[in-house]
Amino acid sequence: MPECLGGGSDAGASSPVWMRDYSNPNDGEPKGPYVQTMIDEALKELGGDVQRMVMGHTPQFRINAALKGKAWRVDVGASKGVMSGTPEVLEIIHGGEDEDDVVKILTMSGEAICSSERQVMSVANLL
Numbered sequence: 129m130p131e132c133l134g135g136g137s138d139a140g141a142s143s144p145v146w147m148r149d150y151s152n153p154n155d156g157e158p159k160g161p162y163v164q165t166m167i168d169e170a171l172k173e174l175g176g177d178v179q180r181m182v183m184g185h186t187p188q189f190r191i192n193a194a195l196k197g198k199a200w201r202v203d204v205g206a207s208k209g210v211m212s213g214t215p216e217v218l219e220i221i222h223g224g225e226d227e228d229d230v231v232k233i234l235t236m237s238g239e240a241i242c243s244s245e246r247q248v249m250s251v252a253n254l255l
Contacts, residue, residue: 146185150163150183150201151185151188154188155189155248156194157248157249158195164196167195171198179197179198179229180193180199180200180220182200184201184202184203185203186201186203187203187204187213188201188203188204189205189213190204190216191216191233191246193243193247193248194248197243197247200218204216216234216235216236217234218231218232218234219232219234219240
């Protein structure tokens, strides 16, 4: 991998590939002062009707969304070498031009959890 994308001798440093600003802390609202602006601008730059970004590589205890539902964190650490987490699947069904997308989390027990139940928010967003 090219060094500018996080390869080279400093593998794992902050880069477009290794950036974790949207996923830390695990299962909580990201702490960076500019993360909401960053994801808003990134999605706008992609154009069209891009509404969310799905990311991994920073284990969460369960699939969840942050930053007003725009950052979906799907790495549940299912590997025994990581967290031995329970596998889950993020299902996104595109609603077409006149309908909203349907977003659910599918669990090993057969549940289909509504996306609104997995939104993490800061206390300031609740007020």
